[in-house]
Amino acid sequence: MSEAERETPVFDADFRARFETLLAWRRDVRRFRRDPPPEDLVEHLLTLAARAPSVGLSEPWRFVLVESADRRAAVRASFQRCNEAALAGYEGEKAKLYAGLKLSGLEDAPVHLAVFAEEDPDQGAGLGRQTMPETVRYSVVSAIQTLWLAARAHGVGLGWVSILEPEAVARACNAAADWILIGYLCLGYPERESETPELQQAGWEERRAAAARIFRV
Numbered sequence: 001m002s003e004a005e006r007e008t009p010v011f012d013a014d015f016r017a018r019f020e021t022l023l024a025w026r027r028d029v030r031r032f033r034r035d036p037p038p039e040d041l042v043e044h045l046l047t048l049a050a051r052a053p054s055v056g057l058s059e060p061w062r063f064v065l066v067e068s069a070d071r072r073a074a075v076r077a078s079f080q081r082c083n084e085a086a087l088a089g090y091e092g093e094k095a096k097l098y099a100g101l102k103l104s105g106l107e108d109a110p111v112h113l114a115v116f117a118e119e120d121p122d123q124g125a126g127l128g129r130q131t132m133p134e135t136v137r138y139s140v141v142s143a144i145q146t147l148w149l150a151a152r153a154h155g156v157g158l159g160w161v162s163i164l165e166p167e168a169v170a171r172a173c174n175a176a177a178d179w180i181l182i183g184y185l186c187l188g189y190p191e192r193e194s195e196t197p198e199l200q201q202a203g204w205e206e207r208r209a210a211a212a213r214i215f216r217v
Helices: 013-025 038-049 069-088 091-100 135-153 165-172
Strands: 061-065 111-118 157-161 179-188
Touching: 013 135, 038 061, 038 135, 038 157, 038 179, 061 135, 069 091, 069 165, 111 135, 135 157
Parallel strands: none
Antiparallel strands: 061 111, 111 179, 157 179
């Protein structure tokens, strides 16, 4: 049966309610158990991530599983440098609060995944990105979000580490010269789960009403 011949699925009220629950429980995970997810599950999650939309069907995402202890150590060293620099930018109670935050799962996460965008892939022949070439990067962000939701649906947590030097991570991953780091991700089974963001639990920030972000012109 071809794709066109398949029956259109029906997403009923029960599915929609469960999807809303998935969105609510999709969290940035920093605390991981050491036991790794099965390799075939990780590969399946990456296959699901690759179903994300991409500009001009360019599929510019490049997934790099970082398994070498030395390469992981280089990434952790970059995080340490950046985290110390970020802490120096705060003062008083905010600095004290920042210092107490756990901002990565780099030490414990069993799976490290660097996600890059190939800036000008041949695939897609440039369609849709002549005037907005940044849509290549947006496409990769979409793939990460797809991975995030798919992982949570399979009981796997994902944490996005952004306190890093992109160039250092690219070197550690032996990335091609035209690949741009979009995200360095930690994956594994979470130690605990919550629908409340950890930063909110720690008192760093509060969620705002969605209506405050909606405008009409």
